[in-house]
Amino acid sequence: MIKNKTIVTIGGGLAGIETSHLLAEMGYEVLLIEKKAEIGGKILNWDHLFPSFSPAQQLCDDVALKCKSANLKILTNTELVDIKKEKNIFFLQTNHNLSFKADAIVVASGFELFDAKRKEEYGYRIYDNVITNADLEKKFKTEGTIVTPTGDAPKRVAFVHCVGSRDEKVGNHYCSKVCCVTAVKQAIELNQMMPDAVIYCFYMDLRMFGRGYEELYRSAQEKHNIQFIRGRVSEVAEKMDGSLAIKAEDTLAGRPLRMNVDMVVLMSGMEPSQGTSEIGNMLELKRGDDGFLKSAGDFAGRNITNVPGVFLAGTCAGPMTVAETIENARSSALQVHNYFKNLKNEKVRVFHN
């Protein structure tokens, strides 16, 4: 490691912890700043992860362990209010009036889930039995059996894909990537918990891009009787008994379709988090049309930004799976180290996009 260098990581989720832990192990002084009271980010809310249904708890335990690295100092309940750069040093100010200096910054401020309330036609937070993927994952984690918000065992559940993604109306043209495989995963889990219920997935396209995902789709059809209907749900309406009437087109049959279900699960997509937008503004980082932070390159410069010394880790740079987030974060640590090495040798490589 290059002596006497400090790094500040912004964001204590999976990516932030992974990058910080690796850099600390290399011998650098790392300060990690987290907005919330606890470390871990989104995985704290998840139950089992695709594609193999591994328990998220394992990752949470890993994170707790990694926090204990020597050279790694963590500040929770802290936000940054100002960042300035002079020559190659960053000056940071927190909301508790503390000031820090850093030689490099890793932005790991992550994503937020799209607020499904914005899709008024699906009635989230208006109809009791419409929930999101996050709500369902929480139910898996905290409740033994699944009941609808009105307290009944559902006989039919409909998953609606692409809520807040691939949608002109809410301004998100991009695909959030992970929701299709999450829907299939959650559908399988629901079927395992309630074998008598029939689960329906309403999709526009099924994005089963990763290793094991297509096999998951096939097994969902074969072993779990999940019914896949290609067609976007146009509206959800509540009936007298609290069940929901769905209108969609079965595009492969070329006819409109109506059915009643007991619960609707909206697959909310990913959006850049509030923190990501704020830090991006503070550091004047370039952003893609999708709002996520822009890397210096699509292939070799994925963790590098337009500001020398500022690096990206994790989903602040776009939708990623858990596996990709960890790998991306590791790559980020290496990029920070290389940056210091090159500075020392006065060879700072600047990528052009």
Next chain:
Amino acid sequence: MKKFGFSTINSRTIDYQQFDTRLLDKVLQEEPSFARCMSCGGCTATCSAGNLIDFNVRMLGLLIKRGEIEGLATEIDKCMLCGKCILVCPRGINTRHVIMLIKKEMVKLKLEQV
């Protein structure tokens, strides 16, 4: 009743609530591979009959899964049982067996007149 020169129009919506699942249940029981159909259309693309007349075997399979069996008995007779569909299917479904099962079960369940 008066005549007005127009009348109500029947809905063309697939009403999933009116689904009589007996036929589908029987087919799936005897040919479970049918569950993994993803409506890719490979079968229809290669279909000998579908190449010449209005016969869409992919659509047929899909409509059974939605309970839409009106006119199915006549449609299914268009299949030549050539078996080209089996050669193509990427999910390895015995499509020819599915057709034979539909024909057999429709007679047994007395659904031919639908």
Next chain:
Amino acid sequence: MILDGKKAIWSDYQKKIADDDFYYVRSCVRQNFFPGAETTFLRIMREVLGKNVFEHPCHTSCSGIGYHSDLLPLETTMTVVARQFALMNESGYKNIVPSCITSFGLYTEIIETWHHFPETKEKTRKLLKEATGRAFEIPENLAHASDVIYHFRKEIAEKSKFKLVDKNTGKPLKVVEHIGCHYSKMFPHKGIGGAEFPFVLTGMVEDWGGEIVDYPERRHCCGFGFRQYLVSANRGYSMTSSRKKFESMQPYEPDMIITNCPGCPMFLDKWQYTLSELEGKVYGKEGKGIPVFTFEEVAGLVLGFDPWDIGLQVHQISCEPVLDKMGIVYNPATKYKGLKGKDLGIPKPTTMNL
């Protein structure tokens, strides 16, 4: 149903409505089919609320019917609308209040078009000048008559003599609210409450004591439009659209329907009769139809106007059940008598006695 969720949406879709000095433009359909509704609106505005409402004798149809039936090109419609605005400007008014929802939708659409494509506005100026010698300015405030009644709903509630409550059971009347498509579906932000959960009629009904029924086909069109029913043989399509709504609302056993568009009550009212003749089916309780009202009529009823002055005798589905529930006193003998007691004749009974 989580009401707070709906309230959050309603607060997203608010609009400014003027307080006085309204320029009223009439509706082709409402004048002809529910003439009492417009006189009731004017009576409420002038006599009950003491507002200044002006009508220009030279104003015409907005030409929405022609435009939506593909009979008029867009330039002609724009010029007619510009003339309407010109007459308003000349009379010294700034707040236009159309009686018809299609007019409201048309004015909104044309103002938006002029805003985004200023060359069309300049062309319209030229055309209006050549055709009539008039010049126009865009109104400062555009609000539908139902928006105005919504704006004053609390004053009306204070002055009301009756409530939308069943006097026998003490329970609020169950009201289905039906919004005209052109009110908020095209421009959700120009309608109070937006397109998914409109609030303009809900607000009125709730402040006047009633309870809104939320049923699955709430958003569905009644089938009016223009093109599809002008040819008699196509009317099955319109009628089936209304039937879809009736079948969806029937389990909720509503006492009445309230509308803000002039075409919707015409269809929702008359198709119940046609369906009863064709299919022998009625959708109200106890073998009756569901009475359909316009918002002016409901406002007039809660204020205690005589039902026959409001014009309820021209409704296809008899309104008496609702009047009885509300405790409104009316004289059945004068129902079909004109001015000075002239006998207007009695309509023939329908097969299902609606």
